[in-house]
Amino acid sequence: MTLRKICTSKRSIYRFHSTACSHNSNRTAIVRFGRQLYERMYPVLLVRADGSTIKIRYKEPKRVLMMPIDITTLSEEQKKARSKRREVKKTVQQSNDDFEDDFKVDDYSKFWKN
Template sequence: MRNFIRSAAQLVQNAVIPSQASGLASVRGPSSIPFHARFNSNRAGVAKIGRTTYTRLYPTMIVQPDGSTINIRYKEPRRIITLPFDLTTLTEEEQRLRLLKRRPKVAIKLEEEIDDGFKAAKYLLSRRKK
C-alpha cells in the first residue's frame, strides 16, 4: 500500500511541463521514459473543448412587442427572437381578442357526396346485342 501511495505521489510531482518553443509538453512516466504530448489545435479532434464562453456569435434580430426590431449578435444560431407581450397592459376586450387569436383554428372538413348512378344492366344490354 505504501508503494502505491509513493508511486501516486511521484506521478503528481512529475507534472506536465509545457515547452514554450516547440509546443510540446514533457511528461516523465513511472519508468522514467520521457514521451511528448502536443497541446495544440489537433488536440480538439480527440476531446471536447471545455470552454465556458464561445467566441462565435450569430447575427440575430430581436422583435420587440411594439414591432420595432434590433439587430444583435447572439450565442445560438437563430434568425429571429420575439419578446413576449405584456397582457396586463391591455384592456379586457383586447386581452380577449388576443387570446382568441392564440387558439388553434378549427379545420372545416368538406365531405363530397358521391353520386352512384351507375347501372350495370344498361351496359350489359349493349354488349349482348353485338
C-alpha cells in the same frame, strides 16, 4: 522461467489493443454537438413587442429573436382576442352521406364483349 524469457521483445507488450482513435471531419457531419457556451457572438434580428426590429449580437446562432408581449398593458379586447387564439380548436366531423345511384348494368352491357 523468468519474465524475460516469456516476453522476448518489447514490441509484443505494446501490441495488445494499441489502436489509436482517429477523429476527422466526418464525425461532425453525423452529430451536432450541443454546446452550453458559444465562444463568439452571432448577428440576430430582435423583434420588439411593438413590431420594431433591431440587429443585435446574441450568444446563440438564431435568425429572429422575439421579445415577449406584456399582457398587463393590453386592453380587454386584445386580451380576449389573444385568449381566443390560444384556445384549442375543435375539428368538425364530416358525416358520410350514402347516395343512391341509378346505375343499371343492363344499359352498358352492349359495350362488353361476349
